[in-house]
Amino acid sequence: MKEQKVWVTMKDIQRYKVLKDVLDKRLKGIEAAQLLNLTPIHISRLKTRLLKRGFEALLRRTPPSPPNKRINDSLTKEILKLLQDFYYDFNILHFKDKLGENHDLQLSYESLRQILIKAGEPNPKKKKKVHRQRRRMPKAGMLVQRDSSQHQWLKHIPEKWWLVAMIDDATNEVPYARFFPKDTLFANMHVLRRFIEIKDLFMSLYVDKASHFKTTRHGGLPVEVGPEQDDTQIERALEELGITLIPANSPQAKGRRFRLFQDRLIKEMRLAGIKDYEEANKFLQDKFLLWHNQRYMLEAESSYMPLPQEKNLDLIFGIKKERTVNHDDTLSFNGQIIQIPPSTIRLSFAKARVEVCLLEDNRIFVLHKGKVIAESILSKDSKTIKKEKKIEELLNQREYQPKILPVRNEPPKKISTPLQIIPGGSPSGSGTDKSMWG
Known part of the structure; x- marks a missing residue:
């Protein structure tokens, strides 16, 4: 019988000495974990192995195996050619995924990153501001987020369209999303209705403070609000269905996954040769959402409730x-x-x-x-229809403007003329710019 060899390293000897001190009560498990840079649970596992099988339980039977696929010059050239020909605007993670899906090239993220660094290829991934996120809901259907984004989704079409989507906070699932030329009331109602038809009734909807969802108020008081404007049409529809509306204080407070749409969806549609927004909606619903939900959807207990038979969605929305x-x-x-x-x-x-x-x-x-x-x-x-269309066009022009921050260590400028106070308003010349997030 062939003699089996073991591979002993200084790291194994060090582990044995520390674990022996733990068994002899000279060290605590937490102290051993700190010394070996391991978790206390793994220290407990190693102790059990050592007691059962001795020192050999800590050893590997064969020397470390070489990597399965060496990255040679030929493979590097192939990767760089694919990057330049097809994936020039992809970030590293997206590029890595496409190499595996379309070209059967399985590489680790770090290996691919090192190849691109050595080739002098810039990483198109932009630094993003990290916002503190809420704790995820424990059950699906407890909180659903609605978001919309105005963007030039198809590079050969100059008009910016709106993507309206809804995502379950607990599972990351996006059952429905759609492109619209304008962010209208009926566009949002359409997405809400399709979501309910696919998933049934949910408990609460998390949205921004756009005028479709919440009546705009100043200083806590209604401004020119008539009896029919106390609640928006979507507020009324959600109330009929027993869904709670939760307006977010900022757009950053909502989305967990929508940034991925603005990055990957545009590039995937370019690769697929999408020509217009009719094809874009079909690609979004038939392919991209299926891929997204298969990859990013989490398991969670469901709290969705069936729609009562007496509820007519035609009349509600x-x-x-x-x-x-x-x-x-x-x-x-x-x-x-x-x-x-x-x-x-x-x-x-x-x-x-x-x-x-x-x-x-x-x-x-x-x-x-x-x-x-x-x-x-x-x-x-x-x-009336023409008037409402003009109002919708004005609403669709809303965008967030960058804040102009004061320069530090700069002395305040003297005001040469006194401020005039306008009754019911703010001092002239000091009006605050209000903008809405699209």
Whole structure:
């Protein structure tokens, strides 16, 4: 029988001496862990091995094996050519993943980084500001984050589109996301509805303080807020579904995973040859989200609840406004007259308060105590529609402006003219720039 050899190093001898002192009660396990740079749990494992099998339990049976694949000059040239031809704007981790997925080249992150450093290739990965993150929710469906980003997602199309996505805080799953030309109310309602249709009802929604979600207020008081503006349409829809709306104090407080979309999604669409946003939405939902969820989704117990049968998502995710019916059973909505036909519910709806619900496809439903009593189609020439479109265009122009910080050690400048105080406002010349995150 062939004699089996062992490989003894100075590190093994040092471990044995320290562990022997632990067994002889001359050292504590925590002290041994500090000396050997190991965890106390691993020290306990090594003690058990030493007691059962002696000194040989700490040794390796063969000398350290050489690396499985040596990186020679030919392999280095192949990697650099792939980088220059296809992956020139990828960061190191993304490049490493594509080498494994598309070219069967399995390299460690550090090996690839050393190759790129020696070749003088810059790392396109930008330094990012690290923000303190909240503790992740223990169950899926307890908190869902909604985020949107305006960006030039396709390099050959100059117009910036909006990506609206929702992510489960506990699992990192993104069941649905979509590109939109504008960040409109109906765009956000569409994403909310599709998320519920895919995953069922969740407990709370975490969003920024955009006007779609929260009524803008100054100094804690409403400013020109009418009875119909106390709650936004999305607040009303979420309340009907029993979902709590949680506005974030800053955009950085929300996202855990959306930065990855702005990095990898753009490059993956370039590799796939995506030509327009119709193809981009198909690629996003059929391929990218599947890849993302398979790789980054975590396991967690679910707290999603099924949608009650009496809830109609068509009527929930629409624009609802209250109206009073005229004596002739008509009402005015968005500049047009709607006639309420005869009904078995009551003889006449004159002076009754009803809800008018406008859907994304311009269908109109009139509701009385939750029941549909009339239907109509909104005219495309409505002045109200044109006015709301202008408002949406103004909302879509919101962006965060960089803060201009004062230079340190610079003496304050003297004010040559006194400030004028405007009633109900701030001193002239000292107005604070307000911006919204897109």
